[in-house]
Amino acid sequence: MSDNINTSIEPFAKKDGGLVALDVHAIRKDFPILQTKVYGKPLVYFDNAATSQKPKAVIDRIVHYYENENANIHRGIYHLSEMASEAYEGARNIVQKNINAASRGEIIFVRGATEGINLVASSWGRAHLHPGDEVLISGMEHHANIIPWQIICEEKGAVLKVIPVTADGELDLEAFQKLITEKTKFVSVVYVSNSIGTINSVKSIIEKAHAFRIPVLVDGCQAAPHIAIDVQELDCDFLVFSGHKIFAPTGIGVLYGKEKYLEAMPPYQTGGDMIQAVSFVKTTFKEIPYKFEAGTPDISGAIGLGTAMEYISGIGRTMIHDYEQKLLSYATEKIRQIEGLKIIGTAREKIPVISFTVAGAHPLDIGTLLDFEGIAIRTGNHCTQPLLAGFGVSATCRASLAFYNTIEEIDFFAESLDKVIKKIRS
Ligand code: ALA
Numbered sequence: 392m393s394d395n396i397n398t399s400i401e402p403f404a405k406k407d408g409g410l411v412a413l414d415v416h417a418i419r420k421d422f423p424i425l426q427t428k429v430y431g432k433p434l435v436y437f438d439n440a441a442t443s444q445k446p447k448a449v450i451d452r453i454v455h456y457y458e459n460e461n462a463n464i465h466r467g468i469y470h471l472s473e474m475a476s477e478a479y480e481g482a483r484n485i486v487q488k489n490i491n492a493a494s495r496g497e498i499i500f501v502r503g504a505t506e507g508i509n510l511v512a513s514s515w516g517r518a519h520l521h522p523g524d525e526v527l528i529s530g531m532e533h534h535a536n537i538i539p540w541q542i543i544c545e546e547k548g549a550v551l552k553v554i555p556v557t558a559d560g561e562l563d564l565e566a567f568q569k570l571i572t573e574k575t576k577f578v579s580v581v582y583v584s585n586s587i588g589t590i591n592s593v594k595s596i597i598e599k600a601h602a603f604r605i606p607v608l609v610d611g612c613q614a615a616p617h618i619a620i621d622v623q624e625l626d627c628d629f630l631v632f633s634g635h636k637i638f639a640p641t642g643i644g645v646l647y648g649k650e651k652y653l654e655a656m657p658p659y660q661t662g663g664d665m666i667q668a669v670s671f672v673k674t675t676f677k678e679i680p681y682k683f684e685a686g687t688p689d690i691s692g693a694i695g696l697g698t699a700m701e702y703i704s705g706i707g708r709t710m711i712h713d714y715e716q717k718l719l720s721y722a723t724e725k726i727r728q729i730e731g732l733k734i735i736g737t738a739r740e741k742i743p744v745i746s747f748t749v750a751g752a753h754p755l756d757i758g759t760l761l762d763f764e765g766i767a768i769r770t771g772n773h774c775t776q777p778l779l780a781g782f783g784v785s786a787t788c789r790a791s792l793a794f795y796n797t798i799e800e801i802d803f804f805a806e807s808l809d810k811v812i813k814k815i816r817s
Contacts (some may be wrong), residue, residue, distance in 0.1 A: 482697030522548030587736025588744030643692030
């Protein structure tokens with residue numbers, strides 16, 4: 392492989408009009424796991440689209456909760472329960488502020504994006520879909536934004552339609568325009584592709600759908616770690632994301648929904664803490680968001696999520712974006728020089744996710760051998776079988792980066808990749 396690449400990329404970003412550096416080496420010290428060795432080699436963690444690593448601030452906040460505040464929320468009149476409730480509701484305020492939701496009632500804590508989509512498909516779909524209606528998703532969806540719609544469409548006699556994807560891995564917006572008709576009742580679309588990294592023009596999709604008074608759900612899972620999300624600016628009707636992709640724990644996520652929709656939707660799950668009054672004859676439910684939070688929630692997870700969002704804000708979204716874009720161009724240029732390597736997904740706007748195949752080398756073999764170098768990438772279909780089928784492949788290697796990754800790691804990755812490919816082919 393040629394080394395004819397400019398390696399002097401400085402991670403500079405504009406802040407308050409001046410140029411300041413994102414100090415990646417200082418940031419890395421915030422993430423204890425990044426100091427780990429794998430088979431005696433420094434961990435190179437390039438599987439951030441699957442899950443991100445957690446800063447010490449988040450880990451410490453969770454430990455603090457269990458050491459000092461643990462109690463069930465909304466139920467106790469005693470000190471600990473009040474502290475736990477305050478911390479949990481405080482996390483809701485942080486999320487509201489971070490995504491600029493109009494009210495805190497629009498923020499529902501769920502297990503993750505998957506549960507958020509299931510909630511909307513099931514609750515909204517059951518109440519509003521009828522035989523012959525159409526639901527529009529895209530060919531770039533994660534399975535979690537396909538199957539819930541498939542199931543509810545089957546149940547209600549509705550039809551699932553799919554926005555096609557171009558050869559570059561972008562959504563075909565002309566085709567989208569034609570697919571929207573009087574029959575379309577809901578659009579559910581991914582903001583950023585988990586498997587090929589494309590950033591979709593969701594704002595324009597939302598505008599076009601709204602012209603037909605169609606509500607739109609945005610799967611913001613892969614957008615949330617990389618892009619500042621303003622739900623009022625986007626004007627999306629629903630948005631979901633998972634905490635574990637944005638440096639928070641697993642098992643917690645957010646469903647944002649406009650008040651007017653959430654108010655009109657029936658509960659998804661029922662049980663404790665979501666009721667006003669229960670008798671054997673009838674139950675009445677609490678107002679939003681509590682109507683959708685049945686049972687004891689993941690209290691520490693929500694608190695950890697709030698801390699993670701504050702941590703990201705502390706670094707600065709613009710700074711993260713600019714730095715990550717440099718990582719993306721550097722890594723793309725570096726690996727595309729490897730003979731027989733093909734990048735799947737070459738959209739104009741991408742997050743630092745690079746999916747690729749290599750002639751004569753199976754993704755699983757590449758992933759396994761890279762692991763021996765301490766490098767973690769994901770191989771397989773990335774829960775997007777229909778998208779990969781459209782590219783004529785069943786599996787890719789995927790390197791997905793975060794703001795704590797470095798140019799040096801990319802260099803080591805590219806060298807190791809070249810080495811393991813030669814080994815496989817030999
Ligand atoms: N959806 C996750 C990924 O893309 C798990 O890897």
